[in-house]
Amino acid sequence: DVVMTQSPLSLPVTLGQPASISCRSSQSLVYSDGNTYLTWFHQRPGQSPRRLIYKVSNRDSGVPDRFSGSGSGTDFTLRISRVEAEDVGVYYCMQGTHWPPGFTFGPGTKVDIK
Amino acid sequence: EVQLVESGGGLVQPGGSLRLSCTASGFTFSNSEMNWVRQAPGKGLEWISYISRSSSTIYYADSVKGRFTIFRDNAENSLYLQMNSLGAEDTAVYYCARGVSGGWEIDFWGQGTLVSVSS
Numbered sequence: 001d002v003v004m005t006q007s008p009l010s011l012p013v014t015l016g017q018p019a020s021i022s023c024r025s026s027q028s029l030v031y032s033d034g035n036t037y038l039t040w041f042h043q044r045p046g047q048s049p050r051r052l053i054y055k056v057s058n059r060d061s062g063v064p065d066r067f068s069g070s071g072s073g074t075d076f077t078l079r080i081s082r083v084e085a086e087d088v089g090v091y092y093c094m095q096g097t098h099w100p101p102g103f104t105f106g107p108g109t110k111v112d113i114k
Numbered sequence: 115e116v117q118l119v120e121s122g123g124g125l126v127q128p129g130g131s132l133r134l135s136c137t138a139s140g141f142t143f144s145n146s147e148m149n150w151v152r153q154a155p156g157k158g159l160e161w162i163s164y165i166s167r168s169s170s171t172i173y174y175a176d177s178v179k180g181r182f183t184i185f186r187d188n189a190e191n192s193l194y195l196q197m198n199s200l201g202a203e204d205t206a207v208y209y210c211a212r213g214v215s216g217g218w219e220i221d222f223w224g225q226g227t228l229v230s231v232s233s
Contacts, residue, residue, distance in 0.1 A: 037218045041159075048209055048223040049159065060221075092159055096218040102173050103149070103161035103220065 002027045002098045006091075006106035012114045013083045021109045023076040023093035030073065030097070037096035040069055040078045043108075044089040052091075053078065088112050116140040116222050118210050123227030130200050130231070136193040136210030136224055144188035147213030149220060150195050152206035160206075163195065166217065177203075200231045 003026040013019045029036045038056045041049040051060050053069035056076060066081040080087055093106040122134040136148070150163045163184040164173040172184055183196040193210050207226040214221045 031218065039219055048225050051221050054219055100173050102164060102175060105159040105161065108158045
């Protein structure tokens with residue numbers, strides 16, 4: 001089964017500074033249709049996850065442009081150009097390429113303010 | 115506005131059963147694949163089940179296979195999860211989540227319902 005890893009697992013950040021989270025998969029996430037089904041979610045404390053990025057680099061409607069996604073194959077990155085207070089929480093990457101067994105999530109990266 | 119509202123969670127004894135519901139609105143439910151994802155207290159996200167639009171394709175995670183059953187009623191815009199033989203390891207917030215892109219992605223989550231398994 002495909003395994004998703006993230007680093008770091010904890011990321012203290014300074015307001016206004018950039019931040020970067022890495023996500024790696026144990027197998028290529030390129031699907032036979034040519035798409036790469038790698039998604040990023042943000043979960044604030046006490047809330048349900050919210051999708052930020054889909055298919056590696058496509059930002060969802062309403063997501064600030066300080067968020068960007070990149071990568072290919074097995075290595076992916078979520079970047080925040082300038083961290084704001086509302087960005088705290090846990091960020092998860094998720095693969096949807098390999099079915100079965102189904103969606104697989106990374107362990108999450110907890111972002112908080114220094 | 116897309117909405118997914120889960121209900122049916124609560125406290126149940128080990129070995130017991132519970133049925134969760136998810137009511138959808140703001141989109142054409144019958145055109146969407148659906149999923150259940152859970153999150154144990156203080157832990158990460160775990161996908162547990164998928165159902166296709168017509169219920170013709172269903173998948174389960176190994177952790178719930180044989181104990182949980184996913185089903186849907188498109189006429190009622192509702193998704194369900196029948197959970198049997200519950201154990202402490204099933205204690206979690208259960209989210210219903212909408213699938214998109216033919217089911218290869220999730221785009222929207224409900225607010226979740228808490229299931230606690232304890233004697």
